[in-house]
Amino acid sequence: MWFEVKFEKCDLVICDEVGDISFDKAGAELLFNHLSLWAGRKPTIITANMDIERWNEIFPALALAPTPN
Structure with missing residues (x-):
């Protein structure tokens, strides 16, 4: 793909502001897969103006287990 x-x-x-856009299941999976690949090879910054507990609204298939700092 060109991108x-x-x-x-x-x-x-x-x-930036990932939570501002809604994704269908295929779009969310594509974004998540590419971000996972990039994060392993390049510095990656993801921002969303929402709590991490709500990230399943962006990535429905993603099971996040946030740990408090």
Whole structure:
């Protein structure tokens, strides 16, 4: 895909305000899979103006177990 080529050239990946956009299941899975791959290889920043407990609204198939700091 064209965006994969562009992201490979980036030194940093930033996804800002992820919670502002609703995704269907396929879109959420695609975004999650790509973010997972990028996070393992490149510095990655994801922001959302919502509590992490609500991230399942963005990524319904994602099981998050937040740990308090």
